[in-house]
Amino acid sequence: MKKGDHLFLVDGSAYIFRAYHALPPLTRKSDGLPVGAVSGFCNMLWKLLRNARDTEVGVTPTHFAVIFDYSSKTFRNELYGEYKANRSAPPEDLVPQFGLIREATRAFDVACIEQEGFEADDIIATYCRLACEAGGDTTIISSDKDLMQLVGPTVGMYDPMKDKEIGVDEVIEKFGVRPDKMIELQALTGDSIDNVPGVPGIGPKTAAQLLEEFGDLDTLLAQAETIKQKKRRENLIEHADNARLSRELVRLRDDVDLELPLDALTLSDLNGPKLIGFLKTMQFTTLTKRVADQTEADASAIDAADVKVEWESAHGPDLDPGEGPSKDDVLAAPTEGMAPQALAEKRAAEIRDIAFDHSKYETVGTLERLRAWIAAARDQGHVAFDTETDSLDPMQAKLCGFSLAVEPGYACYVPLCHREGDGDLLGSDSLCAGQIPERDALSALRELLEDPACLKIGQNIKFDMVVMARCDVEGEPIEIVNFDDTMLISYVIEAGRTAGSQGGHGMDPLADRWLGHKPIPYKDVCGTGKNAVTFDRVTMDKATEYAAEDADITLRLWLAMKPRLTADGVVSVYERLERPLVPVIGKMERAGVSVDRQILSRLSGEFGQQAAGIEAEIYEMAGESFNIGSPKQLGDILFGRMGLPGGSKTKTGQWSTSARVLEDLAAEGHPLPRRIVDWRQLTKLKSTYTDALPGYIHPETKRVHTSYQMAATTTGRLSSSEPNLQNIPIRTSEGRKIRTAFIAEPGNVLISADYSQIELRILAHIADIPQLRQAFAEGIDIHAMTASEMFGVPVEGMPGEVRRRAKAINFGIIYGISAFGLANQLGIERSEAGEYIKRYFERFPGIRDYMDATKAFAREHGYVETLFGRRAYYPDIKSSNHSVRSFNERAAINAPIQGSAADIIRRAMIRMDGVLEKAKLNATMLLQVHDELIFELPESQAEAAIPLIRDVMENAAMPAVDMAVPLQVDAQAASNWDEAH
């Protein structure tokens, strides 16, 4: 470096925090990766490097470096252990941006500097000194007051956000002292964010005045007795040592042993293609264009770079609590942007105020108009999309039309195959006029749906995805690439908050809650009962009002709700546990499972015959015939006419005829109740499974396609319906037979892989219970271990009954145990159950601590969290009604355990396809049953697939959560589900 050269030093870490807080949240279009701070950083670097002459800095750099903090552990912590101890962990959507900003620096071909044991400020100070000695000038890109001590004749500062230079005069204007006195000024004022003590009661104004009066800090402290103000005098005397310590903490070191010499910072020519590759990866279209223009590169010829994003690495540079925003940064933010919470509220309120006007919706009848709408959508970068079909089952549904919304109030409906005429008389109905030929409309639509640069917003978009995938007009299924789902956003921000009467995450309740709007009821459009018609028979005017409104509402909901993800710190739950799962589950639903009709029909016959036999026996014993399926009639017979002793009663005052009660009666020697239980079991198996399942076999695929609900439970579990394949019998030998009807295609096998004791393992991890952790680490029988701890019985030769009780207690713990419930489960007295619980807590005090802590957390915050940050709300946990409150407490204790297990298997499912594909295995994931995954694949590949599947599942928590307990997965292959499990 020589005279006339100019060094730019960017305070990278400070900039990251400042940009994060000052700029509105921005996420990458294709995958929701948070990139707001990265974008701000890139724009700033570009400006500094290319337009330097135009800015007020007025100079062009010859040397350039971006400097980051490496870790919060520096020599200052040895001086003062509490230094920066107040700082909290950075927000979750900032974490992935730390690494990206370093990548950005490299893409700009600028030195990227961080050094262990030193703060960025010390490195900056050292380069400043070296540049000064070489006769060059320096500009520090920062507005941090900690750096102002370096300002002098050859060193200036520049605030890139306010586009403002800070020189000697500006420092004096702001703080009332010359830059070389900044150290002493800060020594007096201290800094609550960095936890620099200072002297109490002294702020910047007083400090400047004192330094002016006494000249320097040592003189001031030596002559402190002469100060008139009593409090100030006492504080200065009492905290003199703190002031001296603070001076050492704020003084920057300019003697860092640099890894990179000053001359290595010489600015090289910009590598346009490299930078463009990075910017394309980030999808910063405006800046990409600008860089391409300036460097005369052809952006379209450059591929997006392969940038690694580590959302989850919990350790490493920038990530320990040492790096919260400094006070200056936080104060600077509100003038330039808004806090995420305020922004979310403002946005929601603005959207709510926009009125609905159904008359403005357009019916699109020509390809030109459709193209115009699609162009508007692409121009905007996002569009709400909704399909209209003739069925709620996406595997049956035929597409009738679709709607788009580009801005609130601007929406259209594109009818595709609306018909008119009398459908009952063959051939008398015909396609309505004014519709685009379906093929043309769909190929235009494909362009939009498959364009990764345009975000498609749906309400339960999995439905639309399955419908569109089945619309393979050109032989290729239509994909929806790059999407958001308002149902899932709602689920992530308010699971549990809106349960019950308020009505969950469907469009109608969401529109009511967020927009104060009641959508046109479906009944008003299609009628009800036997007058109901399918959507393709609705007149196009009515269809447009209804369908376009749906897209309009979806768009508004997205605008109103999306910012809440950032405000609540749950972006990663949505992006890592919900959104990527949508196509995975869509694929499973489309795959379906093969069910053997013959086996079911044979079983149905068997069950029917047995039930009929038992029915006759029952009438014989009862002395009359009655409706066994009616609990009311049954109760009258048993407890009225036959005079048996009743057990418990139901909440309506009826005698209970539950299996529990009937089994107790059977144990007392009455033969009839036993037969009732048998009859009920058989009729249940027949009606719910063997009779109903064949009706779900799809006419074309010949397979059964369940529907998974992603937003149905409070805890994060999926649910399955139509048919529910998550409650196929397994407990009894009769029931198990039903599983033999779930088969692989000829030449294929089914693999069932299930987690062993996942919830107890999660409990052992969360509550950190040494005995449980050890037992799982050693792979020993967990229920026997519990029994042994509690009852002092050795595991060897333990009676089955003892282990059974311990097992019930272990389950009870996961369910937020109560003496009442445990007594019920084990059929013992409540007092005895209470004794068990007491003894359990004595042996495992950590469990009680976990339960108390969880309840306290839920009461304070109104929600609990899983290991992965998913929230479950329990608004009634403060209820004055004891049973309501207790119920909520138990649910709140259970939710982090059940929910963490649900999160883990979701993670496994999301990763699974990629791993199997990479290993060239043609395995299809078919079903999920909470802790189990079912696959179908060629028999020859089963041996190779099993270890792979186990590996993905066992390591699914990593790297986000490093479990203290290993996860264990058992997997087997067989030709049917019964043998595979």
Place this chain on the structure above:
DNA sequence: GGATACAATTA
């Protein structure tokens, strides 16, 4: 036909 009660099935 729609809502509710009760009993069954699963993890």
Place this chain on the structure above:
DNA sequence: CTAATTGTATCCA
């Protein structure tokens, strides 16, 4: 004692 769905009976409009 946690989380779900389904089928039948029953009551009500």
